[in-house]
Amino acid sequence: TIRMDEGAAELLDTLHRAGYAAYVVGGCVRDSLLGLTPHDWDLCTSALPQQGMELFGEEKCIPTGLQHGTVTVKQGGGLYEITTFRTEGTYTDGRHPDEVHFVPDVREDLARRDFTINAMAYNVKEGLVDPFGGQADLQSGILRAVGVPHQRFTEDALRILRLYRFAARFGFAIDPPTAQAAQELCAHLDCVSVERIEEELAKLLSAPAPAAYLDEKILGVVLPELSPEALAAAKPVVDACPAGERALPVRLAALLLSLGEDGTRRTLRRLRCSNACIEETAVLVREARGRDGSFSEDRPLGWDPVAEGNRAGDGMARIVSEEKATVTPDFTIYARRLLGKYNLCTVQRLAALGTALQPEHAADFAALSELAERLDADGVCCRVSQLAVNGRDLMAAGVPAGPGIRKVLEALLDGVIREEYPNERQALLAAVQQLAAS
Ligand code: ATP
Ligand code: MG
Numbered sequence: 001t002i003r004m005d006e007g008a009a010e011l012l013d014t015l016h017r018a019g020y021a022a023y024v025v026g027g028c029v030r031d032s033l034l035g036l037t038p039h040d041w042d043l044c045t046s047a048l049p050q051q052g053m054e055l056f057g058e059e060k061c062i063p064t065g066l067q068h069g070t071v072t073v074k075q076g077g078g079l080y081e082i083t084t085f086r087t088e089g090t091y092t093d094g095r096h097p098d099e100v101h102f103v104p105d106v107r108e109d110l111a112r113r114d115f116t117i118n119a120m121a122y123n124v125k126e127g128l129v130d131p132f133g134g135q136a137d138l139q140s141g142i143l144r145a146v147g148v149p150h151q152r153f154t155e156d157a158l159r160i161l162r163l164y165r166f167a168a169r170f171g172f173a174i175d176p177p178t179a180q181a182a183q184e185l186c187a188h189l190d191c192v193s194v195e196r197i198e199e200e201l202a203k204l205l206s207a208p209a210p211a212a213y214l215d216e217k218i219l220g221v222v223l224p225e226l227s228p229e230a231l232a233a234a235k236p237v238v239d240a241c242p243a244g245e246r247a248l249p250v251r252l253a254a255l256l257l258s259l260g261e262d263g264t265r266r267t268l269r270r271l272r273c274s275n276a277c278i279e280e281t282a283v284l285v286r287e288a289r290g291r292d293g294s295f296s297e298d299r300p301l302g303w304d305p306v307a308e309g310n311r312a313g314d315g316m317a318r319i320v321s322e323e324k325a326t327v328t329p330d331f332t333i334y335a336r337r338l339l340g341k342y343n344l345c346t347v348q349r350l351a352a353l354g355t356a357l358q359p360e361h362a363a364d365f366a367a368l369s370e371l372a373e374r375l376d377a378d379g380v381c382c383r384v385s386q387l388a389v390n391g392r393d394l395m396a397a398g399v400p401a402g403p404g405i406r407k408v409l410e411a412l413l414d415g416v417i418r419e420e421y422p423n424e425r426q427a428l429l430a431a432v433q434q435l436a437a438s
Contacts, residue, residue: 002032002122007075008041011056011082012123018055020047021085023106023121023129030117033138034170043082044121046104052082068100085109091156093193107131114152114159115166116144141172149181157188161200161222164215168207182218189221197222198271205251208243211235214255223255225267230258240356249277250352253284261286283346284353331364335372336417339382347372381416381423384409389428397432411435 004012008024015022022045028038045052052071053061062072062079069084087108088097103109106121106129113119116134128135132146143166145152145159153160160182167174174182189197201222204210214235216228226234237254241247256264264285268278338347351369355362381387389412391405399408412428412435421427 002029002128004124005038005041005078007078007080008043009124011043011073011075011080014055015043015045015047015052016123016125018047020045020051021104021106022046022082023123023126025106025109025121026113026118029120029122029128030134030138032122033120033135041078041080043080044085044106044109045082046085046106047082048084048102052084068096069102087112089155091158091192097156111146113146114156114162116146117166119146137175141170142175143167143172143178144175145178145181149178150185153181153185153188156192157185158192158196158200160186160189160218161192161197161204164213164218165200165204165207168204168210168213171208183215186215186218186221189218194270194272198273201271202245202248205238205255206243206245206248209239210251211239214238223267225259225263226256227258231255234258237356240359242352247349247352249280249284250349250356252277252281253288253353254356256281257285257288259285260289280346280349283342284349287350288353288357331368331371332375332419333417335368335375336380336382339372339375340413340417344372344376381413384413386423387412387416387428388423388425389432393425393429394432397429399432399436408432408435 002024004024005028008028012022012024022043024041025044026042028041031038047055049063049066049069049071052073053063056071056073060074062074064070064072064081065083069086071082073080073082085103085106085108086100087103088100090098092098110119110121110129110131116132116137118134119130119132120134121129133144137144143163145163163174163178163182166172204213207213214231216231219226219231220228223231234255234257237257238251241250241254243251252268253264256267259267261282265278265282268281273281335347338350342350348369351365351372354365354368358365375382379386384406387409389409391409394405394408395401399405412431415421415431416423416428421431
């Protein structure tokens with residue numbers, strides 16, 4: 001029942017014809033058996049890295065991790081990691097095994113892998129190689145360590161976090177002895193490099209419904225900034241956010257909201273998240289909290305009644321309390337203000353976070369998201385740079401050069417967003433005269 005990837009099949013064939021043992025292994029076998037499409041196909045083989053490079057030719061190979069036995073091979077437009085069968089010792093530095101030994105038998109290689117569902121290999125000749133009952137565990141939805149759990153988590157504590165990551169991804173239960181060892185040894189996670197932690201944490205948070213797998217004790221070690229109370233409060237919000245890698249900043253913001261913008265930045269910087277991810281998450285946290293830094297249940301995201309002043313009345317607050325979501329002028333103002341500050345993707349993430357925080361306003365946020373998409377596609381003016389006049393036009397119209405120019409442009413934008421006049425040259429220049437007169 002494994003529909004083999006074409007490139008992987010080619011590579012296995014080449015290895016077999018040269019007399020080596022070779023299989024696809026790990027995640028791709030697991031995902032195939034689950035009926036999912038693997039995102040990459042890893043191979044393992046008895047060929048040593050040097051032998052693999054000779055067989056495939058240097059120009060097709062990238063020596064990504066020779067000392068660990070891994071060569072990346074280009075085949076049919078794809079990239080494939082081919083790793084020599086190996087065993088490994090402990091991970092003293094929490095990053096790499098201290099020593100790896102190349103071995104001739106795939107079963108020994110499978111024995112060093114973390115969980116039974118990840119410890120299966122396959123090729124067409126031999127079918128499934130499954131010495132630890134991975135297929136049965138897949139069928140009953142169980143995460144179970146290969147071998148003695150205590151020993152496996154002592155060798156590499158990151159496996160504790162991976163345990164919850166895979167359980168969350170598939171909605172699996174954790175076999176009790178494996179869960180018990182993970183709980184007992186979770187303090188060891190603080191010796192694991194922060195890069196490895198971040199990668200697993202991101203994957204855990206990208207699962208369909210991770211809340212049940214955000215274990216208090218384990219999160220306490222990898223995210224000590226977050227109190228147990230804050231974690232408990234964040235859980236339902238995290239699950240209500242969209243899943244998947246692209247929505248990671250939304251999930252992170254939901255989880256870290258209680259830390260505020262600065263705390264969120266500090267925490268994500270400590271975890272060495274990418275700058276883009278830190279910035280995006282921090283913006284969401286900032287917008288979800290008031291200008292005084294507090295979070296208020298009834299304050300719609302990104303709408304600042306103080307900045308809007310009395311002109312817009314209670315704006316969004318009034319709109320969201322209506323039964324049906326309709327696109328009123330105020331709603332458009334709200335969307336345009338947001339698009340003036342952030343790109344469409346961020347505005348849509350804000351709407352997603354708003355929905356998770358205030359599910360009773362889901363329809364409003366959906367409408368906001370749709371409206372923002374349309375405004376953005378139509379190129380509707382939301383920024384000074386989109387105005388039909390620029391600073392030079394203003395100077396030509398008699399506005400004195402200097403910082404005042406920027407102020408006038410912003411006032412013009414405000415009028416355009418409020419639809420007091422259209423974004424047209426003549427209308428804007430007339431408005432300038434009026435501004436000057438007032
Ligand atoms: P994903 O689809 O998320 O990439 P994956 O199973 O491919 O899932 P990886 O982290 O890419 O997960 O690891 C590939 C394989 O290597 C795993 O299936 C597992 O067999 C093995 N593995 C990875 N990390 C460890 C580890 N820390 N300890 C033991 N085995 C590991
Ligand atoms: Mg993988």
